[in-house]
Amino acid sequence: MKTYPEFCEWVVEFIRRTSVDLPVDVENAIDVAKGAEDPGSPADNVLNVIKENIRISREQSTPLCQDTGTNVFYVYHPAGPSTREMSEDIVEACKEATKRSYLRPNAVDSLTNKNSGNGVGRAQPWIHFEEWNRDDVWIRLMLKGGGCENCGTQYALPDRRLKAGRDLRGIEIVVLDAINNAQGLGCGPGFIGFCVGGDRASSLSEAKKQHFKKLDEANEVPELRALEERLYEKANTLSIGPMGFGGKTTVLGVKGSYLHRLPACFFVSVSYMCWACRRRDMWIKNGEMRID
Numbered sequence: 001m002k003t004y005p006e007f008c009e010w011v012v013e014f015i016r017r018t019s020v021d022l023p024v025d026v027e028n029a030i031d032v033a034k035g036a037e038d039p040g041s042p043a044d045n046v047l048n049v050i051k052e053n054i055r056i057s058r059e060q061s062t063p064l065c066q067d068t069g070t071n072v073f074y075v076y077h078p079a080g081p082s083t084r085e086m087s088e089d090i091v092e093a094c095k096e097a098t099k100r101s102y103l104r105p106n107a108v109d110s111l112t113n114k115n116s117g118n119g120v121g122r123a124q125p126w127i128h129f130e131e132w133n134r135d136d137v138w139i140r141l142m143l144k145g146g147g148c149e150n151c152g153t154q155y156a157l158p159d160r161r162l163k164a165g166r167d168l169r170g171i172e173i174v175v176l177d178a179i180n181n182a183q184g185l186g187c188g189p190g191f192i193g194f195c196v197g198g199d200r201a202s203s204l205s206e207a208k209k210q211h212f213k214k215l216d217e218a219n220e221v222p223e224l225r226a227l228e229e230r231l232y233e234k235a236n237t238l239s240i241g242p243m244g245f246g247g248k249t250t251v252l253g254v255k256g257s258y259l260h261r262l263p264a265c266f267f268v269s270v271s272y273m274c275w276a277c278r279r280r281d282m283w284i285k286n287g288e289m290r291i292d
């Protein structure tokens, strides 16, 4: 007997909600950006189209974008439930969600270039499990689009070309460089997640994880909080604007984290997320499911 018999069905609905409707804080950030742009400007027009896109997707229960992205799951669970069963259910839920067109068939075999057709493959979905000391289950889902993923990058400091050293100023220089290099690609205005430290893999993973943070979630590290604010201000003076059309809004939010590093390494990883920042939380408590 499975611990959560309806788990697969719940995850299908969780995927649908994530794919068709943006979180409130993300939508609010788009509204604030629109209010800052000159009426009738190209930036204003782009944001109008994005808002209309959001409205139609929500009303018609259709994906916010044709690219429904990589399905990134983080599952925090008590001791006891089988992570193998939960993993199998998540994979089945992804197949079902693809069948129902909540997700696009988004798993291409990198060696044969054949699409699996059912939305699943190696590392799609990408599932992380972590046991915690509570009796409820918390599942986080992010649908990470490919265009913005292409804009993600990693720096190894010091970077002589950019004159970026192994300090807060150096970190600021390279994150701004990444934003500037995107030039509106990856469907800006977007969200920046960065991580200082770790090895190459853990650093990029932690940078991407930042997109789960709500925009009003204050960084508990004062230096990083101040850096996030500086990056947000400076990025929005680059005049790249929505989709690169110019304007006052280049990024909608910046979130950062740090990991310990080897003495020899100082990586700064940058993950770029498009305006379609699709993330949601699902909770299971006392046999009941809730989606936030």
Ligand code: SF4
Pocket (backbone or CB within 6 Å): 065, 066, 067, 068, 069, 144, 145, 146, 147, 148, 149, 186, 187, 274, 275, 276
């Ligand atoms: S970057 Fe985002 S909005 Fe642009 S095509 Fe990809 S998923 Fe869609």
